[in-house]
Amino acid sequence: MTSPxxxxxxxxxxxxxxxxxxxxxxxxxxxxxxxxxxxxxxLTDFQPAALLPxxxxxxxxxxxxxxxxxxxxxxxVILNNPIYITNDDVSLD
Numbered sequence: 001m002t003s004p005x006x007x008x009x010x011x012x013x014x015x016x017x018x019x020x021x022x023x024x025x026x027x028x029x030x031x032x033x034x035x036x037x038x039x040x041x042x043l044t045d046f047q048p049a050a051l052l053p054x055x056x057x058x059x060x061x062x063x064x065x066x067x068x069x070x071x072x073x074x075x076x077v078i079l080n081n082p083i084y085i086t087n088d089d090v091s092l093d
Contacts, residue, residue: 001069001071002069003073005075006071006074009076013053013082015084016084016090017082017084018086021083022050023047023051051083058077059077059078061076062076063075063076
């Protein structure tokens with residue numbers, strides 16, 4: 001964390017759309033059962049790669065961590081296309 005160029009972070013933009021990415025929907029539904037620190041939710045056959053948009057376009061910059069320490073050792077990769085979530089899935093109750 002403290003070494004120059006010590007970390008790589010990938011950022012995916014999530015935008016409101018007509019349909020929700022399947023794996024994002026599974027993730028949001030599972031997260032609804034977690035209300036207290038230390039609780040867990042099981043996701044079977046979860047495919048994290050499905051959270052990445054279908055694109056080969058991205059931008060990079062040298063930046064910092066987003067939590068204390070805020071070490072300026074991160075190479076951020078920001079994918080140029082979003083994945084989508086519906087308004088209903090944003091406000092799951």
